[in-house]
Amino acid sequence: MAGLIRREDIDAVRERTDLRDIVGEHVTLRTAGVGSWKGLCPFHDERTPSFTVRPQVGRYHCFGCGEKGDVFAFVQAMDHVTFTEAVEKLAHRLNYELQYEQGSGPRREDVGKRQRLVDAHKVAAEYFVAQLTTPGAAIARDFLTEKGFTGQDAAHFGVGYAPQGWDHLLKHLRGKGFTDEELGQTGMFSAGNRGLYDRFRGRLIWPIRTIAGETIGFGARRLHEDDQGPKYLNTPETTLYKKSQVLYGLDLAKKDIARSRQLVVVEGYTDVMACHLAGITTAVATCGTAFGGDHITLVRRLLSDDGTGGEIIFTFDGDEAGQKAALKAFDEDQRFVAQTYVAVEPTGKDPNDLRLTGGDTAVRHLLESRRPLFEFAIRATLKNFDLDTVEGRVRALRAAAPVVAGIRDAAIRPGYARELAGWLGMPVEDVTAAVAAAGRPQHGRDGNRQAGPDRHAPAGRAPEQPAASASPWRRDDRDRPAGATRVDGDGVPARPLPGTGPSFPRPDWRDPAVGMERKALEVVLQVPSALTASDWDRFDAAVLREPAHRAVHEGIVAAGAAGAPASRWVDAVLDEVPEVLRGFVSELAVTPLPASTEENLRAYAEGVLHHLFDAQIARRKQDMLAQLQRLDGGADADRARALQRELMDLELQRRALRPQ
Secondary structure (H helix, E strand, O other): OOOOEOHHHHHHHHHHOOHHHHHHOOOOOEEOOOOOEEEOOOOOOOOOOOEEEEHHHOEEEEOOOOOEEOHHHHHHHHHOOOHHHHHHHHHHHHOOOOOEOOEOOOOHHHOOHHHHHHHHHHHHHHHHHHHOOOHHHHHHHHHHHHOOOOHHHHHHHOOEEEOOOOOHHHHHHHHOOOOHHHHHOOOOEEEEOOEEEEOOOOEEEEEEEOOOOOEEEEEEEEOOOOOOOOOEEEOOOOOOOOHHHOOEOHHHHHHHHHHHOEEEEEOOHHHHHHHHHOOOOOEEEOOOOOOOHHHHHHHHHHHOOOOOOOEEEEEEEOOHHHHHHHHHHHHHHOOOOOEEEEEEEOOOOOHHHHHHHHHHHHHHHHHHOOEEHHHHHHHHHHOOOOOOOHHHHHHHHHHHHHHHHOOOOOOOHHHHHHHHHHHHOOOHHHHHHHHHHHHOOEEOOOOOEEOOHHHOOOOOOOOOOOOOOOOOOOOOHHHOOOOOOOOOOOOOOOOOOOOOOOOOOOOOOOOHHHHHHHHHHHHHHHOHHHOOHHHHHHHHHOOOOOHHHHHHHHHHHHHHHOOOOHHHHHHHHHHHOOHHHHHHHHHHHHOOOOOOOHHHHHHHHHHHHHHHHHHHHHHHHHHHHHHHHHOOOOOOHHHHHHHHHHHHHHHHHHHHOOOO
16 A cells, blocks of 8 residues: 655645635634734634634644644644545645655555545536536526526536436546445435436536535536426535535635625525626525524634624525524524624515516615514514404514514614514513513523523623633633733643643743743744844753743754754644643744734844843843852952853843844
8 A cells, every 4th residue: 555645745735835825715814913813713613713823833723722733734624634635635736746655656545535525526517517518408508598697607606417317427437537436425326226326317517615615515406397306406415515514605705705794695506696696796505404503603704703893694585484594594693793684575586586587786686675684583473463453462572572582682682672662562661571571581390490582692792602622721711810911722731631741830921021931932933033043042041930931942942953844843843842731832833923014023033032031141140149249259269250250251142132
């Protein structure tokens, strides 16, 4: 079998891959200083961005949950692949040919399984697109024309055609070298008594892609009258395709979603096409499932949903099913910080129908006529009651009060209580009291308190949830010294961890000397190029006061002595420090440095280091002066003169340091 990927190739792939680009496919990143970027963590649900990326050192670190690593670790975590598969995927992206220790490359069957499945989908997507131009696809082209789409539109969205027959795609992919075992895992084929056969036959095909643009599944629309299958047929759940985690059109919409901080959720593939062609390029659609929690987690990172703006607009049909979908969206809305709206076309037309009858303007008008989702949910509830009778109004109040009480934002809840009073024609005081009662925790028969709708956190905050992968070193902010640098994630431990090596007390960064040590470590890890040869000599000789800082310093000295290359500098340091401190090193390596330009960054780095060196000299001078005071003037004259010469030399060294 093939050997391991050569270390030189791994380093080359790491050097040539921009960590910011890879992370940016999943998270909207905003600048956090020179060379630093921040966004909402993709590993746990959070309201305030704490996920920091430092491309220059090739590391990321979440100060909320402690997740950390390099570009390979990120790809492994997001795509659920092995290290080898992550390297191969990034090399494939770069068009970089990997070399293996026991040969020029792996055999076909040894290549990462996930990449093989992705490649099969890519070939299949190209095949479907090519088939759309064949004579047998006339029915598909006619359908697109009837829906208002041109051949250019179809090409933009990658729309294709699956020909009628049982094994056209199967033969094509076999001819490209894919095995039946591999093809059986793609979801593009069904298994019968005689083996595999094409799942999609005689249908219009849409590729379903990841946010990074990889095709991982397909959606297929019935065209022929003799097709007894469902109107829409999607790829079943596979190792690649999880319908609750993908949104059709997100690969095309992600940049505009991040730029405008707007997301439009529609119901079908043609609706996404219609919206984009009408200028609503933030539209996406679910793939045969409701818009749920995994979708929210996905798009919140793109929206930078941190309470500083943004909007989500749901479009639904005006029928009963559409209203149920809107109310389902209202339940999920509580996880968003951004404002949510609903746009319902009264006559039941979807965006594609609107574009056919009213043009692009009609689609844009639908979005402009959006209403807050809270209002829609309340009004939809009231429609179930006869508001012309006293009994009907009372029942409507009982049904609608919990909806209002369930609004997370306490600042707008009273306003909707007043609106509800107006819609019901009832006194505001009565409605407000009913909402308050609906929001109070109820006591069950067993006497235990049961949380009511008021369980939601105050405005702008989510209910407390444990971090997805919090480190056992995590320490509550209440234990953190006031004004100290935040270290919620993998920081220096507050108490020993059994079985993981030595333990270290948590540094008190309120102490200026301790804070200066931390800053020096941040500089050496992040901008080692700022150190001159003499700086390195001084740093190597430095003695840091805090045990954790001292251990990291020793790791840095060891990595430098081993000649660690720039591309693996932080990784080399991580290899040299105790395991229990690796999270702390990761944190130091990505903490944003207070500089607005590269020139300022270098000046800051020099200033911090010279401050450290000055403090080291001052400490040594203090020790020598104490020794001088203890000497006997006559008996220790030679020793006294030697100490005085050393003191003079130290003073010259101190003066040689440039001021910060």
